[in-house]
Amino acid sequence: MWNEVEKIEKAKNAQLAREIEISLPRELTREQSISLVREYVKRHFVAAGMCVDVCLHDTGGGNPHAHIMLTMRPFAEGGEWGAKQKKEYILDKDGNKIYDPKKRQYKCKSIPATDWNEQTKAEEWRAAWAELCNQCLEQYGHAERIDHRSYERQGIDQIPTVHLGVAASTMEKRGIRTERGDLNREIEVTNQRLRQLKARISKLQNWLKEEAGNTEPPTLADYIQGILSRKAQAGKPGYSQSLYNLKDAAKMLNFLQTNNIMDMAGLDEKFKSMIGEQLDIQGKLKPVERRLATLKKHLEQADIYFKCKGKKPLTEAEQILFTTAKDYLKGVMNGKTTIPTKTWKEEYAKLTAERKTLNQRYLALKEEVKEAEKIRKSVYSILRQEQREQQTRRAQDMER
Secondary structure, eight states, X not given: OHHXXXXXXXXXXXXXXXXXXXXXXXXXXXXXXXXXXHHHHIIIIIXXXXXXXXXXXOOSSSOOEEEEEEESSXXXXXXXXXXXXXXXXXXXXXXOBOEETTTTEEOEEEEESSSTTOXXXXXXXXXXXXXXXXXXXXXXXXXXXXXOSOHHHHTOOOOOOOOOHHHHHHHHHTTOOOHHHHHXXXXXXXXXXXXXXXXXXXXXXHHHHHHHTTSOOOOHHHHHHHHHHHHHHHTOTHIIIIIOOHHHHHHHHHHHHHTTOOSHHHHHHHHHHHHHHHHHHXXXXXXXXXXXXXXXXXXXXXXHHHHHHTOSSOOHHHHHHHHHHHHHHHHHTTTOSSOOHXXXXXXXXXXXXXXXXXXXXXXXXXXXXXXXXXXXXHHHHHXXXXXXXXXXXXXXXXXX
């Protein structure tokens, strides 16, 4: 089938296929998984006119999945390939075709023959897989369910891990630490801390409401400031010496007020958003770094090419370098005859500036997160100590 696909595609940059990778529930048997995938592709791809090639992978390592290859052209019942797109002439205000003297043809635009390339399709296909998968799990008596939405869209307070990939996964299994593996371990620790803190927040928040009674509860900054004032007036140095000094206290209150943090939940939400921004910057830096490395190689090979091109005779080593550079540039220029050195340099300069900005923001945010974590721990310590002291006083009053 794929030989026929290559025959029908004449353009050198034609897209031959679309691949969709789906994870299979480990609760299902192999036969049940095959049946599930077949039903899914028939409903959503074959019925639309696509030809589908499915491969199931399960090495026993706990990651069963399927690769779905889809044709880009519809396939007619008569055995003929349909069109990807059709041309539509651009008309003037009088309804006449507009002639382009430079291209020596009438102006036209391409109209997709199908809606398969629309961005909404990804969400539609993901939602359909989740629905069909959950029906299958229910049918075979499993309580587990899947959801195609992100944690954020589901309202789950959890940071998602990143996909390891084949190479990183293999290295991790051999005991070799990888950058992605380290990131996932960091995320797991953060999620564990978030779960623990969520339980603490709930208890402290309920306690603050009980303390406020029927009145409107004060803001967290006001409450903390009230505690500090009482301790200072009572002459208890523990708060100013053990937990923090006056400068740290001012910094804590300023942080709470500046960020409009009303309660413990707001404090935790602010901390999570800062960690999320940190991870987002890391995600933005990676493609920038990769593209800079690619552009650097482009420019290096172009420099070798131009130096050797104007030099005669060339030594044997220079001839090898010239041929290598020439072949390399031919492979990256996509049929263009002029080497776009200027464009590459401009893009390299632009990305270098972008990388600098991202790095600066990342380092600044790293310090902010460190300071926020210190403040958060101090707030928890103050509230927990206040809670314990009040419980002790109540117990003493009851004994009296």
